[in-house]
Amino acid sequence: MINSNTILVSSKTSASVKVNSHHQSLITKQLFWKLFRFHAPQFIIKPENKEIIYSVFRYFLHQPDFNDYGVIKNKADLDKGLLVYGDYGVGKSTLFNTIHEVGRTIVTKTQNTQLWFPRISTIDMLNQYYKSQKHPSSNFKLENYYRGKLYLDDLGKEDKAYNREEIIGKLLFERHHRKFKTFVTTNENPSAITARYGNHIGDRLPEMFNIIKWEGKSWRE
Numbered sequence: 001m002i003n004s005n006t007i008l009v010s011s012k013t014s015a016s017v018k019v020n021s022h023h024q025s026l027i028t029k030q031l032f033w034k035l036f037r038f039h040a041p042q043f044i045i046k047p048e049n050k051e052i053i054y055s056v057f058r059y060f061l062h063q064p065d066f067n068d069y070g071v072i073k074n075k076a077d078l079d080k081g082l083l084v085y086g087d088y089g090v091g092k093s094t095l096f097n098t099i100h101e102v103g104r105t106i107v108t109k110t111q112n113t114q115l116w117f118p119r120i121s122t123i124d125m126l127n128q129y130y131k132s133q134k135h136p137s138s139n140f141k142l143e144n145y146y147r148g149k150l151y152l153d154d155l156g157k158e159d160k161a162y163n164r165e166e167i168i169g170k171l172l173f174e175r176h177h178r179k180f181k182t183f184v185t186t187n188e189n190p191s192a193i194t195a196r197y198g199n200h201i202g203d204r205l206p207e208m209f210n211i212i213k214w215e216g217k218s219w220r221e
Contacts, residue, residue, distance in 0.1 A: 026062055027106060027114050035105055040098040043091070052214050053095060056082065059210065060099055060115055067210070074206040081149075081182040083205065085189055086214035092185040093153050100151060117149035117183060122158040122168050129167055142167060146174045155186035156196055169197035176208045184209065 036043075036057075045053055051069035058066035059082060067076035084092050096119070103115030125145070132138035152168070161167045175182050186193070190211060194202025205211065 027112065029057070029061055031106075032057065032061060032102060032115070035102040036098055039101040039105075040094065043094060043098060049091065049214070049216055052084075052212055053091075055212070056084070056095060056099075062114070071212050072210045073213075074209075074211050076210050079181075080207070081184070081209050082212065083184045083186070083190075083209035084212045084214055085184075085186045085193075087216055088187055090214050090216040092214055096151055096153070096183060096185055117151050117181075119151040119153065120145075121153040122155055125152075125171075126158045126161060126167065129161060142171060145171055146178055147180055149181045149183070150175070151183040151185075153185050155184050156188035156193060157186075166197055169201055172197065172201050172208070173204075176204045182208065189213070 052071050055066055055069050055071045058068075059078065062078060064078070066078065084096075086092065099115060100117060100119050103113075103117060106112050106114070107116040125142075128138075128140045129142065132140040152171075155168065158168055172182070188196065190202065190205050193205065
């Protein structure tokens with residue numbers, strides 16, 4: 001369990017954060033928190049959001065009790081990915097982007113890939129897809145995103161490719177078929193995702209993701 005009395009304390013660390021090279025062992029919560037605070041010193045954990053944030057922390061730290069707070073309403077499973085949906089500006093993207101940076105720091109220093117995952121917004125992916133259609137020499141291929149862990153931000157904000165093709169829906173389907181972990185942040189609820197990408201995606205959401213609803217007041221107000 002992550003101690004709330006400790007985790008609510010804001011503590012800056014220097015840029016020379018040291019990471020021990022034990023690449024076969026799980027990353028400790030102490031190291032994770034130290035690096036998280038280094039990469040996001042202004043990130044605020046409040047009583048109204050702490051259960052969601054701690055559940056996500058525990059998930060990435062591979063703790064079996066990651067859903068002790070009960071924020072995941074479908075069957076919770078460490079072998080699934082995460083889908084966090086809800087209000088604008090509550091910190092969904094900031095949380096996952098910071099975990100991405102923590103993972104980058106650790107994998108660079110130790111080769112431990114526990115927290116490492118590539119990230120891309122669905123809008124950026126669509127833009128890269130367009131560029132690849134215009135420039136055959138482009139190294140972008142949608143198929144390159146079918147494997148490995150992946151974080152997709154802003155699911156549902158992208159347009160259809162050429163107003164007809166749902167390339168993100170295709171990506172989700174292929175990743176589910178191959179059983180790779182996907183992490184998603186979105187303002188769209190599961191019903192809206194189903195309406196957008198079809199029942200063949202909506203029916204698979206509970207199998208593919210631990211689904212978390214995150215409500216709250218926007219930080220941007």
